[in-house]
Amino acid sequence: MPEVLIVDDEVQILRALQINLNARGYSTLAAFTGQEALDQAARHHVDVVILDLGLPDLDGVEVLRRLRRWSGVPVVVLSARHGSEDKIHALDAGADDYVTKPFGMDELLARLRAALRRGTSGDVPIVETADFVVDLAARRVTRGGAAVRLTPTEWNILELLARNSGALVTHEQLLTHVWGPAYAGETAYLRVYLAQLRRKLEPDPANPRHLLTETGVGYRFQE
Secondary structure, X not given: OOEEEEEOOOHHHHHHHHHHHHHOOOEEEEEXXXXXXXXXXXXXXOXXXXXXXXXXXXXXXXXXXXXXXXXXXXEEEEEOOOOHHHHHHHHHHOOOEEEEOOOOHHHHHHHHHHHHHHHHHOOOOEEEOOOOEEEOOOOEEEEOOEEOOOOHHHHHHHHHHHHOOOOEEEHHHHHHHHOOHHHOOOHHHHXXXXXXXXXXXXXXXXXOOOEEEEOOOEEEEOO
16 A cells, blocks of 8 residues: 655645545555655655645745655655746756646546656666557667667657656756756757657657657656
């Protein structure tokens, strides 16, 4: 039974999350402040954290920074802040994913499952979608059983997205991984290569199902 620490100062949201998660087989702990969240995480071996950013004592991003000094527990941010800068700050501080309020429970549950898989599975060698398969160990992509030829740059982008399947990967993370820190602001590079990847892998490149754009922030690989 996965244990979820829910951190939110809105009592109604916190209680609703507890009821829904408990009904689906999760064990839950609750915290109303940032310091209480850090204390709970230190006392209990939780499997995943749902963290609101607007807490009464500490900003959620600061909670993330402090938590990341000693814990790698997956963290899904749940916040009313919709701005891309808020998302980037949370992700850079160590969040695994970001869900904005209002939210659908099914979407949140899917994000939780993805975060839990990343937290326990380690290096997954094969990532499979309905349209193509990424073999990370063999550095090979197949579509309908046939090999897809990718350039080294296309592979490096796809590999990072696939290794973080379900999670939001920022422009800066992708650019730094593929080209280095000096290119962290060159988002036009990503648009060109993502368009090429979609043409090679997506059934309808204009309406991608797996290589998704998070406007102004980054990209998400959706199995």
